[in-house]
Amino acid sequence: MVETVSRIERVERLRVSDSVAAQLTQLITKGVYAVGEKLPPERVLAEEFGVSRSSMREAIRSIEASGLVSSNHGVGVFVVSNTVVSQAASDLLVFEGFTVPELFEVRRMMERDAAGLAARRITPGYASELQDILARCADPNLSNEEFVKLDFKLHHTIAKASQNGLLATIYSSLEPMMVKYSHRVIDLPGRREDSHRGHARIVDAVVAGQVREAQSAAVAHIRDVERDIAKNIAQPTTPTS
Incomplete structure (x- = not known):
């Protein structure tokens, strides 16, 4: 009997506790919570954030590990510092008043359907435009700022290629938020390369008129961003001198 080797890798996802x-x-x-101040009880915080107590407990353990709070069993959790030395998880997980997992949920829904509709309704003009944007993104001399602009343009063009005017307009309204956030994550290790590979898979499927493949590639593209952020948060940080 021939043994098969599993190539399945664990899919890393952002957790609710990370966002909290x-x-x-x-x-x-x-x-908002000053140094020396006692945080509200875990039960109260869980209700205010709309999460389970276990997620709340995990979130508190996380910020305690970062040195911001200290737990005193039977007494409560107190703020002991209001300064983080390295890039905080909050920079990657909270943005413009929304959590990034919320942004990803919206993007998964919109981009999956946009890619599927674009694959079904693709025209030679939009196919040429998408391939041109993809080719420009491959330029190694392209600055990150230019790459981020082309990144949004590619996704917006897919939305337009869906030939659903309302979908394209809604997607366009996300531009300020998506461009600003992309600037935050573009420097994560391998993010630009992963992004370009994801774009290539989406464009190839859309241009070929492969609806299911285009939808799958769009969702996988968002999952890849989540994976890179989750890995970055999980890595221990070294304070700078």
């Missing part, structure tokens, strides 16, 4: 920890970090660094 990021928001708590922002509240502390902005002084």
